[in-house]
Amino acid sequence: MKFSEVADLLRGQDKVLILTHRRPDGDTLGSAAALCRMLRDLGKTAYMLKNFGTIHLFASYVEPYGAPEGFKPSFVVSVDTASLDLIQENGMGYADGIDLAIDHHPSNSRYAKKTYVDPKSASCGEVIYALARELTELTREIALPLYLAVSTDTGCFRYGNTTAQAHRVAAELMDTGIDAYAVNKAVFSTKTFKRLKLEAMLFEGLELYDGGTVAVAVLTRDMMNRVGATEDDADDLAAFARQVEGVDVGVTIRELDPGSCKISLRSSPAVNSSKVCALLGGGGHAAAGGCTVEGTVDEAKEAILKALDTVWKR
Amino acid sequence: MKFSEVADLLRGQDKVLILTHRRPDGDTLGSAAALCRMLRDLGKTAYMLKNFGTIHLFASYVEPYGAPEGFKPSFVVSVDTASLDLIQENGMGYADGIDLAIDHHPSNSRYAKKTYVDPKSASCGEVIYALARELTELTREIALPLYLAVSTDTGCFRYGNTTAQAHRVAAELMDTGIDAYAVNKAVFSTKTFKRLKLEAMLFEGLELYDGGTVAVAVLTRDMMNRVGATEDDADDLAAFARQVEGVDVGVTIRELDPGSCKISLRSSPAVNSSKVCALLGGGGHAAAGGCTVEGTVDEAKEAILKALDTVWKR
Missing domain, CATH: 3.90.1640.10 (inorganic pyrophosphatase (n-terminal core))
Incomplete structure (x- = not known):
């Protein structure tokens, strides 16, 4: 048309x-x-x-x-x-x-x-x-x-x-x-107090791997409950880990239910996020991908880091 | 010309x-x-x-x-x-x-x-x-x-x-x-790890006054030293307090030396930052002002909140 x-x-x-x-x-x-x-x-x-x-x-x-x-x-x-x-x-x-x-x-x-x-x-x-x-x-x-x-x-x-x-x-x-x-x-330029609280907690638990090129942030149900945060407060938190200087891949693991986690990837051109997430049944674009993993937060972390190792030959 | x-x-x-x-x-x-x-x-x-x-x-x-x-x-x-x-x-x-x-x-x-x-x-x-x-x-x-x-x-x-x-x-x-x-x-879209650490510390110590319309953040020499932060890491931290939803006036107190503090104000159109800072010998624009106060962090805080009360008739 x-x-x-x-x-x-x-x-x-x-x-x-x-x-x-x-x-x-x-x-x-x-x-x-x-x-x-x-x-x-x-x-x-x-x-x-x-x-x-x-x-x-x-x-x-x-x-x-x-x-x-x-x-x-x-x-x-x-x-x-x-x-x-x-x-x-x-x-x-x-x-x-x-x-x-x-x-x-x-x-x-x-x-x-x-x-x-x-x-x-x-x-x-x-x-x-x-x-x-x-x-x-x-x-x-x-x-x-x-x-x-x-x-x-x-x-x-x-x-x-x-x-x-x-x-x-x-x-x-x-x-x-x-x-x-x-x-x-x-x-x-405005953030809710609860959003800032979530970011501070995310930072507190941030894990760096591979000489600081991979950052993993975890957002649990317990964290959301403790802050009394809504979905609005948690919007786009997937970008948090990637912003750290030197990080090529930012991984955010969000606990949806006990035993079910949503994983979001944000990556530099060095890594294809979509390919990594496809290994776990997800998809996306080169710079941003996502997938859902049945398992605990620790199991989800292990799975995505393994998938990343498979795709990203450093 | x-x-x-x-x-x-x-x-x-x-x-x-x-x-x-x-x-x-x-x-x-x-x-x-x-x-x-x-x-x-x-x-x-x-x-x-x-x-x-x-x-x-x-x-x-x-x-x-x-x-x-x-x-x-x-x-x-x-x-x-x-x-x-x-x-x-x-x-x-x-x-x-x-x-x-x-x-x-x-x-x-x-x-x-x-x-x-x-x-x-x-x-x-x-x-x-x-x-x-x-x-x-x-x-x-x-x-x-x-x-x-x-x-x-x-x-x-x-x-x-x-x-x-x-x-x-x-x-x-x-x-x-x-x-x-x-x-x-x-x-x-990139922050140093040390910058994020400073922001987390600033948030941890954030004080809200007047029903959340005034936010005060403090950055001490000790915080800078503990993080090993440079001036680059601390650049433009004065904007941090103002970003909280509902805040009209964001105050950032930076300890320069023991007994000397730099105060930065960021404000909504409800308050003239320059007028507030002028009461303490400083200046600036309507939306952003600054001054230096001889005294401890607590003394600086008391002085700027008092100046704010003088100018801002709520």
């Missing part, structure tokens, strides 16, 4: 409902909020289906757009959602009737009647930005959630997916006069 | 020596390296005066440009240096003969024979970028140190000084094909 066709398709609709993905991040929520605002600016009725997984930090961005109970849409759009099983839990009733999927994941499974994917975009927000340019005026109300989308998906322009285009879109968004710094401060 | 005059002035020079500032950061070093490369591309002899305060992280950017012993310059340029007392220690011999200062600090004291300041630029690197566009071709060798300059001075596009222009310059630099991610990874 061509970009101009997406714009035309949206122009012709009314009573639009926008769906986001499970465990919603800034990209899916910001993209949906901006799209909703655009459609309303075009005089249409448009809502987001409330996503009950929305964390407190993002609530204000979507607050004006939640669909009232009983809203009957004529057109359903998903944003930033690669496959049907990732659609927000309370949106599964629409699963068979999603009219349009707008996405940037090359792995999009084409579950919708029509699909527009731009894999060159670091965020879905960049795709929605292009639509805003095509369909309406770029106001602050559209630019602010789009800035949230672009900045969160690129780790505030820090991750490897950050492109020149992402920077150019950010510049255009800032030109509207939005307070980008307030977003950055809240999203990237 | 107009921008076109700066470009003309540089075109007419040879045997150029570039000076950077004390405790050199990515902006001064990246700006100097890029300027040096540009001048060489124009067929000129150009060097940076080696800055012995350069931290390991930035060494590779300036390595090709260090002046050999006995180099006699015909033209001396400083970059990113607001006043004479900030010129690198071993450059003070040139203090009376600095021909040109290129800077972005509005406070530049006009110590050079000619001065070009662009206070709208978030980094000096943006000024050098504009010169590169005027004088020569933007190669990767010029773009990489400029990316270091722009990204470090904006905290990877996270700080309040980040502008749309900073993003646009970053996009142009990335268009040359530089590996911006490698810079981001090394500078923004």
Whole structure:
């Protein structure tokens, strides 16, 4: 589907409902909020289906757009959602009737009647930005959630997916006069006290192997309970071990249940994380992989270090 | 001095020596390296005066440009240096003969024979970028140190000084094909083990006041010694206390000598840090201030909390 066709398709609709993905991040929520605002600016009725997984930090961005109970849409759009099983839990009733999927994941499974994917975009927000340019005026109300989308998906322009285009879109968004710094401060420079407590505990138990090139961090259920931490507090802790200077492979072992552990790997180009995790039935990308191991934390540690030895010939 | 005059002035020079500032950061070093490369591309002899305060992280950017012993310059340029007392220690011999200062600090004291300041630029690197566009071709060798300059001075596009222009310059630099991610990874996503140890200790001793709106962190000489930490490890620790969710004022007390403490404040718009620090003989900006207090850590804490109470009427 061509970009101009997406714009035309949206122009012709009314009573639009926008769906986001499970465990919603800034990209899916910001993209949906901006799209909703655009459609309303075009005089249409448009809502987001409330996503009950929305964390407190993002609530204000979507607050004006939640669909009232009983809203009957004529057109359903998903944003930033690669496959049907990732659609927000309370949106599964629409699963068979999603009219349009707008996405940037090359792995999009084409579950919708029509699909527009731009894999060159670091965020879905960049795709929605292009639509805003095509369909309406770029106001602050559209630019602010789009800035949230672009900045969160690129780790505030820090991750490897950050492109020149992402920077150019950010510049255009800032030109509207939005307070980008307030977003950055809240999203990237603030941690909960419980999060800092978890990080301190993770550091306390950090183990270094192979001359400091491998770091293993363990997060047990007991640690979570002692801190009274929520999933929000533990979000993205998998990156913790990898940040230590000199570390090529950061391993994070998270105890899910007694006898079941989720392992996350983050690696430098020296090691292919996906290959290591595949040996334990998992997968991922070259720089980040994951797998689940049935066993205690110690058994999980032994298994992943052995898998790493098999793949990484030093 | 107009921008076109700066470009003309540089075109007419040879045997150029570039000076950077004390405790050199990515902006001064990246700006100097890029300027040096540009001048060489124009067929000129150009060097940076080696800055012995350069931290390991930035060494590779300036390595090709260090002046050999006995180099006699015909033209001396400083970059990113607001006043004479900030010129690198071993450059003070040139203090009376600095021909040109290129800077972005509005406070530049006009110590050079000619001065070009662009206070709208978030980094000096943006000024050098504009010169590169005027004088020569933007190669990767010029773009990489400029990316270091722009990204470090904006905290990877996270700080309040980040502008749309900073993003646009970053996009142009990335268009040359530089590996911006490698810079981001090394500078923004890596911490020394000792740094993490200091953060864990800082967290351990963190005190919250006024319903969690004020956080006080203490860094003693003993903590530094126990960790075997260097100044590099302790760099920018003043931001640690402020990052806690709900905190309006982050106070960091650093014991310099027994009986002498440096206090750093970071605050939300609710409080003017500069006004608080001024009560103790210091200064700064609204969002960040500092002062030095003669006394023990406990005395310093009492003094700053009292000053804060005087200024911040809650």
